[in-house]
Amino acid sequence: MSSYPDTVAGIATALAKREFSSKEITSHYLAQIAAVDGQLNSYITVCNERALEDAKAADELRSRGEAGPMTGVPYAHKDIFCTKGIRTSCGSRMLDNFVAPYDATVSGRLNEAGMVLLGKTNMDEFAMGSSNESSYYGPVLNPWKTSAVPGGSSGGSAAAVAARIAPCATATDTGGSIRQPAALCGVSGLKPTYGKVSRYGMIAFASSLDQGGPIATTAEDLGLMTNVMASFDRKDSTSIDHTIVDHVGELSASIKGLRLGIPKQFFDSALDPDVATATRDAIAELEGLGAVATEIDIPSIGLAIPAYYVISSAECSSNLSRYDGVRFGYRCDDPIDLEDMYIRSRSEGLGNETKRRILIGTYALSSGYYDAYYAKAQRIRRLIRESFTSALADVDAIVGPTSPSVAFDLGEKTSDPVSMYLSDIYTTAVNLAGLPAVSVPAGFVKGLPVGLQLIGNDFEESKLLRIAHQYQSVTDWHKRKPPIG
Amino acid sequence: MAIVDDEVREIAYLARIKIDDDEIPGYAQQLSKILDFVAQMDAVDTTDVEPLAHPVEAVPHNRTDVVLEQDMRESFQSNAPQIGNSLYLVPKVIE
Numbered sequence: 001m002s003s004y005p006d007t008v009a010g011i012a013t014a015l016a017k018r019e020f021s022s023k024e025i026t027s028h029y030l031a032q033i034a035a036v037d038g039q040l041n042s043y044i045t046v047c048n049e050r051a052l053e054d055a056k057a058a059d060e061l062r063s064r065g066e067a068g069p070m071t072g073v074p075y076a077h078k079d080i081f082c083t084k085g086i087r088t089s090c091g092s093r094m095l096d097n098f099v100a101p102y103d104a105t106v107s108g109r110l111n112e113a114g115m116v117l118l119g120k121t122n123m124d125e126f127a128m129g130s131s132n133e134s135s136y137y138g139p140v141l142n143p144w145k146t147s148a149v150p151g152g153s154s155g156g157s158a159a160a161v162a163a164r165i166a167p168c169a170t171a172t173d174t175g176g177s178i179r180q181p182a183a184l185c186g187v188s189g190l191k192p193t194y195g196k197v198s199r200y201g202m203i204a205f206a207s208s209l210d211q212g213g214p215i216a217t218t219a220e221d222l223g224l225m226t227n228v229m230a231s232f233d234r235k236d237s238t239s240i241d242h243t244i245v246d247h248v249g250e251l252s253a254s255i256k257g258l259r260l261g262i263p264k265q266f267f268d269s270a271l272d273p274d275v276a277t278a279t280r281d282a283i284a285e286l287e288g289l290g291a292v293a294t295e296i297d298i299p300s301i302g303l304a305i306p307a308y309y310v311i312s313s314a315e316c317s318s319n320l321s322r323y324d325g326v327r328f329g330y331r332c333d334d335p336i337d338l339e340d341m342y343i344r345s346r347s348e349g350l351g352n353e354t355k356r357r358i359l360i361g362t363y364a365l366s367s368g369y370y371d372a373y374y375a376k377a378q379r380i381r382r383l384i385r386e387s388f389t390s391a392l393a394d395v396d397a398i399v400g401p402t403s404p405s406v407a408f409d410l411g412e413k414t415s416d417p418v419s420m421y422l423s424d425i426y427t428t429a430v431n432l433a434g435l436p437a438v439s440v441p442a443g444f445v446k447g448l449p450v451g452l453q454l455i456g457n458d459f460e461e462s463k464l465l466r467i468a469h470q471y472q473s474v475t476d477w478h479k480r481k482p483p484i485g
Numbered sequence: 486m487a488i489v490d491d492e493v494r495e496i497a498y499l500a501r502i503k504i505d506d507d508e509i510p511g512y513a514q515q516l517s518k519i520l521d522f523v524a525q526m527d528a529v530d531t532t533d534v535e536p537l538a539h540p541v542e543a544v545p546h547n548r549t550d551v552v553l554e555q556d557m558r559e560s561f562q563s564n565a566p567q568i569g570n571s572l573y574l575v576p577k578v579i580e
Contacts, residue, residue: 101560237545306523331566378536434540
């Protein structure tokens, strides 16, 4: 076959009709990775042998009449999810030698669905970053412009999907790490409600914020992936026992009469004027489909980034204390005593941004500062959640930009952590509030993609995906392909 | 809020991280900048606001206390830097 479909839905349908086998489509993607990824660095590990074995097994299932809806569809997996028998590095030297002894719940569910693992994608170290420049394995480059960043932390997943060297990928979002790279690479991403996708076996950064979700080219594909990834899991104490819904069941329903809230705080001075124009055009497109947009006020949103950096750094300093060189991970050479081993293993095994966040978190949690920083940030977190839930009582979704600018250049923000943090200005509040949000491609500025963000109420992923799907039925931004790929 | 060099050393020691002397001033400057940035939170009166630890305030569920996992010592220890007699080895702590 000369050209294969490049969506999950298209591949799944063609596999079901036996237009090609999983082995053929998997070989196609492995060949594309080999041809293209040298220019992008989006994969840390490519699983050639295992992918072909999985594809063969998927084809056998199908020939026995036992295939499910996603059997044989290839995917890329962010290297933060533990995969039994495969190195799981989390983008860090600390875990460069770590071969996961068990599967994350999400990995197990993708296996059980019969999906084919192409490889593990590059990411900011321990998911801490907004540009994918903090990876031990080197930066990922943006397929639209290789001097620009792909966003982060799921930069490898977003770049691989954009370049069509994976039809879909898993990702995680602690402060924007699914939505911001999806926006900067011109693909679609869903951050589900906190508690919807199991965190078991997903290497922890900030446990009260971390949430797994998919990146793909279309809203429909996000729904198909969410159907596989979401589950109630007793192994994750914060997993929420919610009603399992079919996330693609409502996509074709009209959005006529849906109420959209446009927060005026999202169109502040931080927003690039051209991105603002593209965002307003996208909102006008939704109004053309019958949605009703009104300006709303979410006053506490300006405090999201300060509160986010206190909470996420505090939780990171606690979570990352497990990397001590004793049971797994990097150990320094010739330690003179136990303390020397702890200190040098951590200092040599962790990168600069990770260390900076551990230090901030350690400071914020230290005696005498806890109330001023961590407790204060948690109080602000409540104000933020309350202002979102009160806004969402009157509207069906909140709509605005995903990122204040299009992809910035490599090295542009690395020397100033605060300017890097501000690239997540429209996304972190959503994690603090625990809400679901989607980013979909909504135009271009200077040849680089713009993302539109849709934020919904708890467990209203299906409604967000419906709005996104309806938008994608009248626009073609999500079909545009970058020069590399 | 300005962080001075000695505070960087102290915080780094608490986190068991070594920062080289020539990097200390850079860290001090960056940490100070981050703390100045987060000080924006002080502008809001939160006296009567309860801290929110978990975004969706559901009660964490507990599992029943039964063994689910098999003994996986060998596969876990295959990742260990140093083992002996199935024990994790570290530098000697008692002379």
